[in-house]
Amino acid sequence: AQSVAQPEDQVNVAEGNPLTVKCTYSVSGNPYLFWYVQYPNRGLQFLLKYITGDNLVKGSYGFEAEFNKSQTSFHLKKPSALVSDSALYFCAVRDGGNTPLVFGKGTRLSVIA
Amino acid sequence: DVKVTQSSRYLVKRTGEKVFLECVQDMDHENMFWYRQDPGLGLRLIYFSYDVKMKEKGDIPEGYSVSREKKERFSLILESASTNQTSMYLCASIAQGALNYGYTFGSGTRLTVV
Numbered sequence: 618a619q620s621v622a623q624p625e626d627q628v629n630v631a632e633g634n635p636l637t638v639k640c641t642y643s644v645s646g647n648p649y650l651f652w653y654v655q656y657p658n659r660g661l662q663f664l665l666k667y668i669t670g671d672n673l674v675k676g677s678y679g680f681e682a683e684f685n686k687s688q689t690s691f692h693l694k695k696p697s698a699l700v701s702d703s704a705l706y707f708c709a710v711r712d713g714g715n716t717p718l719v720f721g722k723g724t725r726l727s728v729i730a
Numbered sequence: 731d732v733k734v735t736q737s738s739r740y741l742v743k744r745t746g747e748k749v750f751l752e753c754v755q756d757m758d759h760e761n762m763f764w765y766r767q768d769p770g771l772g773l774r775l776i777y778f779s780y781d782v783k784m785k786e787k788g789d790i791p792e793g794y795s796v797s798r799e800k801k802e803r804f805s806l807i808l809e810s811a812s813t814n815q816t817s818m819y820l821c822a823s824i825a826q827g828a829l830n831y832g833y834t835f836g837s838g839t840r841l842t843v844v
Contacts, residue, residue, distance in 0.1 A: 658837075659796050659838070660734075661820065663834075702767060707773065715780065720773035721772055722771060723773075
């Protein structure tokens with residue numbers, strides 16, 4: 618069975634500082650990894666994905682994520698945080714085939730001016 | 731852009747009522763999903779469907795059923811609403827040939843059962 622862990626419920630960072638939101642995963646086969654963002658009272662928006670290829674993937678709004686197979690991690694990063702990045706972030710994983718995405722519990726990011 | 735529309739943003743229903751949550755997508759996607767979102771629990775999969783008339787149980791199907799009579803519409807049914815079904819419900823879809831891409835989510839329905 619596949620699973621995702623987001624070890625931090627909340628991450629606080631000052632505007633302009635780099636941010637990291639952590640995610641570790643467990644799948645039986647090759648992982649298909651995703652990050653989503655949710656703004657208040659909205660659905661989830663796709664940020665970026667890793668399927669294969671370069672371990673560093675770039676996505677929307679200046680976010681990037683690093684796939685680390687040995688540590689089974691897929692941490693979300695941004696070099697310089699904005700107040701507007703404050704939101705709820707979800708990591709998700711599935712294995713190959715047509716299995717549904719499994720989501721983590723979410724991490725609330727708060728960027729302070 | 732693909733649009734996934736959930737018919738209600740907010741719903742208040744009474745305990746014991748039969749509740750229908752509707753989801754419509756406009757891009758002919760084969761795969762559709764219902765998740766519920768609760769604080770501290772993230773998103774949990776209730777039911778999903780790979781095509782018309784098809785349905786599969788997710789991780790928490792108890793107390794729910796679904797209907798997929800047309801490809802664009804996936805309905806979630808609470809047979810007899812209970813207070814522990816108060817939650818945010820999110821619908822998502824994706825094309826069968828685009829599984830390497832992200833799901834498209836609706837804006838969600840916040841259901842309160844009183």
